[in-house]
Amino acid sequence: MKDTRAAAQPIITLEKVEKYYGDYYALRGITAEIRQGEFFSLLGPSGCGKTTLLRTIAGFEELSGGRLTIDGKDMKGVPANVRPTNMVFQSYAIFPHLTVAQNVGFGLRREPLSRAEKERKVIEALDMVGLKGYGARAAHALSGGQRQRVALARALILEPKVLLLDEPLSALDKKMREQMQMELRRLQRQVGITFILVTHDQEEALIMSDRIAVMFEGQIAQLDTPQMLYRRPVSRQVAEFIGVMNFLPAKATVTDATHIEVEAAGLGRAVIDPEQLPGGWHPGETQSVGIRPETMSILFPGETTDRRVATGVVEDRAYYGDMTYYEVRLDGVEKPMTISMKNLVGRPVLERGEQARVAWDARSLVLFA
C-alpha cells in the first residue's frame, strides 16, 4: 500500500486542452493538474465535455490543441494501448465471448509472467473486487454490479498510473450505487492509484472525490475540494448544480478591503468576512447572495436565538421523513426560498399560510456577481 498523501505531484497535466469536431467545440481550453493518488471527479451536465476529456486522457480522442502529459510524458501521438491508463467503461464493455477470468486477465497477455503467475494475479484481482470464485463463469451470465466489478478488476490488474471511470455507477440501482461508491473509495485508498471519475451526479462526486472539476460547456467552471465547492461556489451556475441554493438580489453597500457590507432583499444588511469571497472579483460587483437551505432554520413560536432573524410566510411544505422542506416567502421578496429542517421529536410543524421567523447567519452567505 502506497502513501497517497505524501506525494502530491501532478500525475496528469492539462494545458489549454482543446477538442473540436468541425465547428463544435467540445473542450475549450482546459487547464488543470491532477495529483498523484487522488480521487478526482469531472462533474457536469450531459454535453459539458467531461466524457470527451476522459477519452482524450485515455487516448481514444486526439487533442485538437493544447498539451496533455501523463506522468511527465507528453501524450501527443501516443495511442491508447500504450498509455499508462486503464478505463472502466460506462457499459463496462465486458467481452461476452470470454469467461470472467479471461476477461480479467485479458491485458496480461503481454506481461512477462508465467501462466501460473498470471492465474494468481487474476485470482487476486477477483478477490480484491469481491468476486472470489467467479473466474470460471461466463461473462454474459453476470448481473450489472458483477459486470462492474469485473471491469474494475480487469483495469486494476494492469496497475495503471491512472484509472479512468466513465459514469460507472449510472446503470446501477440506488442501493447498489451507494454500496459501490463506498467500495470504489475504499479500493482507491487501498491501491493508491489516481482515479478520475466522470459523473453527472453531484452527490456522487461530493461523496467520493478528493477534488472535483465542475465543467460547463467545455470549460472548467471551478476546481476545488467538495467542501469548498459546496460552501464557496464561484458562480450561480456552480451553486445551482451542486446541492440547492437560494438566491436573493443584493447590493454591496460598503466595500473596502477589510469591511464588506451587503444589503440582501428579505434579509437586510450583513457584514461579510472577506474569507467568504471567491477569488478574482471585487465585492462591489455583487448582484445577489446565495444561502443554503440547511444553514437556516425556522423558529417555532416563542423560540429565541442570537442569530439574525428574518420574517416571511410559509408557502408550502414537503415531508421527507428525516427532513421537512419549507418554501418560505420572505417579506419583500418575490420568490420563495427553500429551508430544510431536521424532523426532531417535539418540533412543531408549520402549516401553509402561517407566519414564519427564519434564523440565519451572515457567515453562510455567498456573494455572486
Add this chain to the structure above:
Amino acid sequence: MSDRSTGPRFGRSEAAQGYLLVATPLAYALLLLAVPLGAILLFSFWTQDYLTLDTTLTLKNYREAFTDPLYGELLLRSLLISAAVTAATVLTAFPIAYFVSFYVPPERKAMWIFLITIPFWTSYLIRVFLWKVILGYNGVFNTTLMGLGIIDEPLTFILYNVNAVVITLAHAYAPFAILPIFVALEKIDRTLLEAGRDLGEGYVMTFLRVTLPLAMPGVVAAVLIVFIPTIGDYVTPRLVGGPDGLMIANMIQTQFLKLNNAPMGAALAVLAMAMVGSVALIFIALTRRFLRAPR
C-alpha cells in the same frame, strides 16, 4: 373461458387453435420437402431397366456407387470444389463485410448492402455466361492482359476447368456470405474494441482477440450457406467447368435425364446429401463454441 370462446367449435382449446394455425404451412412443408425427399429415398432402393421400373427394394444402386470409382471420384471432387468455393467466398466476403460495417457511415450502409445484391437482379444463368465472356480464350480478361502486354498469348487455365467453377461460384454466392458476416459485425459493441485497445492490444491483436471471435457466428453461417448449395450445383460446372470441372450433380442429372436411370440418380443424390449433411455437422461440432449466443 373456453365456453365463452367466440371462435369456431373445433378451435376451442388453445392446442387445437395452434394446430389449425400450423396446418397450412405444415401441409406445404410436407408436400414440398418431405414428399420429394421420401420419393428420392424410395427410388434409390429401386432399379430401372430402360423403361421398366422394378420396385423390389434392393441395395444394388448403393453397391454400384461404392464399387465404381467414378462416383467416388466425383463425390470427392465435388467436396473439394465446394470447399475451395467456400474458402474463396468467405475469405473475400469478410473484408467486404468488415469494410461496410466499420468504415461506411451508418446512413450509407443500407445503400451499400443494396448495391451488393445488384448482381442478383439478373438470372444466375446470365451471370455464368458473363463469366464465360470474361474468362474466355478471347475474353475480356485475356484481351486486357494482352493489350497491356503482360501476357503474349491467352491464358487457358482460367476457363473450362476447376478454377473457372470456383471463380464463378464464389462470385455467385458472395452476397450470401457477406450478409451474415456483416450482421455479426454490426452486432459487435464498438466499446469492446476500445476496451481491447485500452487493455494494451494494438489494432491487429484487438481484431484477433475481440472482433474475429465475436464475428464467428456470422462466419460459420456464411460457410454453411455457401458450402451446402454449391456441392449440388450443376449449371456452373456444365457451362464453365470443362471435363475436369464436372461435379456429382452433373452425374445425377445425367442419370435421371440421359441414362434413364432415376434409381441410380436417386441413390447418388442420397449419398451426396448424406455427405453434405455429415460434413456440415462435423463443421458445426467443431465451431460450436462460437455459436453459443451470449445473452
